[in-house]
Amino acid sequence: MRIDSNTTHQSTGSADAVSVSESAKRQIAMQASETNVLPGAKFLDSAFLDSPRAKKSQ
Amino acid sequence: MAINTSPQFVFKISKYCNLRCNYCYEFPHLGEKARMSLEHIRTAFQNIKGSINELAIESADFVWHGGEPFLIPLEFYEQVDLLQKQIFGTELKYNNSVQTNLTVLTERQIEFLKTGFFGDIGVSFDVYGDQRVDTKGRPRTDVVRTNIDKLISHKIDFAAIAVLARDTLPSIKKIYRFFDELNIDHRILAYYRSVSSEQAQRHGLDFDELVGAYRDVLHEWLASERATPVDPINDFVRYAIRHITGASNDRYDRSISERVFIVDINGDVFNVVESYEPEFCYGNLFTSALNEVVASPGRTRSIALSRQRVERFCHQCPYFGNCPGIFVANATSVERRVLEASGCPVRAMLDYTLDVFERADLNDLILENRKTNEAFAKTHPALSVG
Numbered sequence: 001m002r003i004d005s006n007t008t009h010q011s012t013g014s015a016d017a018v019s020v021s022e023s024a025k026r027q028i029a030m031q032a033s034e035t036n037v038l039p040g041a042k043f044l045d046s047a048f049l050d051s052p053r054a055k056k057s058q
Numbered sequence: 059m060a061i062n063t064s065p066q067f068v069f070k071i072s073k074y075c076n077l078r079c080n081y082c083y084e085f086p087h088l089g090e091k092a093r094m095s096l097e098h099i100r101t102a103f104q105n106i107k108g109s110i111n112e113l114a115i116e117s118a119d120f121v122w123h124g125g126e127p128f129l130i131p132l133e134f135y136e137q138v139d140l141l142q143k144q145i146f147g148t149e150l151k152y153n154n155s156v157q158t159n160l161t162v163l164t165e166r167q168i169e170f171l172k173t174g175f176f177g178d179i180g181v182s183f184d185v186y187g188d189q190r191v192d193t194k195g196r197p198r199t200d201v202v203r204t205n206i207d208k209l210i211s212h213k214i215d216f217a218a219i220a221v222l223a224r225d226t227l228p229s230i231k232k233i234y235r236f237f238d239e240l241n242i243d244h245r246i247l248a249y250y251r252s253v254s255s256e257q258a259q260r261h262g263l264d265f266d267e268l269v270g271a272y273r274d275v276l277h278e279w280l281a282s283e284r285a286t287p288v289d290p291i292n293d294f295v296r297y298a299i300r301h302i303t304g305a306s307n308d309r310y311d312r313s314i315s316e317r318v319f320i321v322d323i324n325g326d327v328f329n330v331v332e333s334y335e336p337e338f339c340y341g342n343l344f345t346s347a348l349n350e351v352v353a354s355p356g357r358t359r360s361i362a363l364s365r366q367r368v369e370r371f372c373h374q375c376p377y378f379g380n381c382p383g384i385f386v387a388n389a390t391s392v393e394r395r396v397l398e399a400s401g402c403p404v405r406a407m408l409d410y411t412l413d414v415f416e417r418a419d420l421n422d423l424i425l426e427n428r429k430t431n432e433a434f435a436k437t438h439p440a441l442s443v444g
Binding site: 017018019020021022023024025026027028029030031032033039040041042043044045046047048049050051052 | 178281295296309424430
């Protein structure tokens, strides 16, 4: 697979049903409700990968 | 040049380890017993403290890393605690983290962990794959499993890391289920740093394998009744939500937001991209102030290459800004090979995650919750979190 274009997502064409639990839905809804939807460049995503997970509270 | 206002200093206190995981990026040094001295650590702390104001540092995370940090006597960490109190006092907020293979866990260590010196504890455990063997080649899986149970029974919080590499790839779904059942936040850490081309060849994954594994974990997480958080799936979900809600202002710039500084056993400071490559060494924290280290030619060179990569792979990407581009900016040589050969796996995962969200009718849920929050923020500006 190679991706070069600047287009957004293409359907995978899969007809498989996607199973989504209530807990996953709650987490997605919570993330969506957070103002700015948690930009991560400053803290979250820039943490050392080989260390305990970065925490939102940081 | 600036840095993140909450930097992480990864102290490689010793390379000595009781395991011999074949994919380890410290593999050739795992038998070396040399340890960073407390005097050197004192100097490093002083060299950090002297730059707090100039670099506008608000807080710091000290990551005690090896080798295996739990092979170091506890008195060492007690002395570190005293040094931090002496040197930083109340002038700097700080946290200590540790990443352990958890093969050693005595009653005394458990009591020490309960003191809270380590604000964050990470356990490296693949669960499957039989890579985590001792010096005689014996798997230590059962010992780690027992010690995980001990941490849980003592109510000591921890997170985990499982390496995604050639031998763990077939078990990736089972690995998620293991941590999910125990409700342990974790990271699936794709093999990303190598000590040799042979090691990279043996353990590294190609683009399709990597993206395929991430897809599997995404579905495991989505379907789980517990949905225990797992990185980097968390990141992909967050970027996808940002795409759907139109939040596109998050772009990583290493020249102002670089966060991780690896302090090798001799004090040499490296980034996460070209760790241990002399050409990109930032300087030495045992002999120089932090502000000199971060202004080094090695850092300038590395950041210039980072910018070129971001221009090439991120500037045309429709998700740049939803995704900060950290994978590309911080890509190691192993990750750069994947980028060059097949493109950005994060982008592929965003394509896929957005498609899954659409098929599962999650877009309306996301937009509804976004709207509710906006309405709340308008009516209660003082209570909204920015």
